[in-house]
Amino acid sequence: MTIEGTREALVRxxxxxxxxxxxxxxxxxxxxxxxxxxxxxPRRWFPTHRSLLAAIAEVGLADLAATLAEAADRAGxxxxxxxxxxxxxxxxxxxxxxxxxxxxxxxGSGAELRTVSQPLFGWLVDMVEREMSNGDAREAxxxxxxxxxxxxxxAATGSLELAAGGVDRRQLIAIVVRNSLAPR
Numbered sequence: 001m002t003i004e005g006t007r008e009a010l011v012r013x014x015x016x017x018x019x020x021x022x023x024x025x026x027x028x029x030x031x032x033x034x035x036x037x038x039x040x041x042p043r044r045w046f047p048t049h050r051s052l053l054a055a056i057a058e059v060g061l062a063d064l065a066a067t068l069a070e071a072a073d074r075a076g077x078x079x080x081x082x083x084x085x086x087x088x089x090x091x092x093x094x095x096x097x098x099x100x101x102x103x104x105x106x107x108g109s110g111a112e113l114r115t116v117s118q119p120l121f122g123w124l125v126d127m128v129e130r131e132m133s134n135g136d137a138r139e140a141x142x143x144x145x146x147x148x149x150x151x152x153x154x155a156a157t158g159s160l161e162l163a164a165g166g167v168d169r170r171q172l173i174a175i176v177v178r179n180s181l182a183p184r
Contacts, residue, residue, distance in 0.1 A: 007045040009035040014056040015096070024099040028052065053099065054113060060096040061116040064089055068120070077127055079181075083148040083173045090152035097156055101149075121145070132181055140180050147176035 013034035017026045028042045028049055035041070046052040067089050068082050075081030090097040124145060129137035151172050154160040160169060 006035070006037060006041060009037065010042055010045060010052065011055045011059060014052060015059050018056060018095045018099060019093065022095040024095055024102055025053070026056075057096075057099050057102075057113060058116060060093070060100045061113065061120070063093075063096070064100065065116065065120050065123075068123075072127065077130065079127060079131060079144070079177045080170075080174050082124075082127065083144070083151075083177060084170060086148055087152045087155050087169060087173065090156040094156040097152065128181065133183070135181075135183055144177060144180035147180060148173060151176065 010031055014026060014031045017030055017034055018024065029039045031052065032039045032041050042049075042052055046055065064086070067085050071082045071085030072078075121141065125137050125141040128141040128144060132140060151160065151169060154163050155169055160172075164172060
């Protein structure tokens, strides 16, 4: 295995284990075992456990960005369709979704996750700006993300039914989109 191949294999193994176990703090030894390398190998490529988790989270953020872009392309930039894709990502990949937003766990990892997450938010601001007739697109995008993220967390944990009392998640998403874009 090449030098780059070992690093890639560790990240890929971490992603696989995260998805299989649902443990956002998947261990170094388990990742090394899955990658087929010695238990000390992760330390050669990642100075800390957090730095490996951050590399795994980068994959998740990139996957989320690709999922949202695909939904926007497919639905003609319909914000509700993009929001539904966000929620579906959380439901279908709850451990990755959780890890991506575990800033407490990833803090100090040395990774620049903001280089992936900030353009994602900027992309959302641009989409919102195209849909708004007036108002602050950045503020509306933040409100939209917060609302949809709440739905996503509740849906991913199986709590949406309890919290929303049988209201369809698509209805909730439509309400959040409409309210976020409403003039203030």
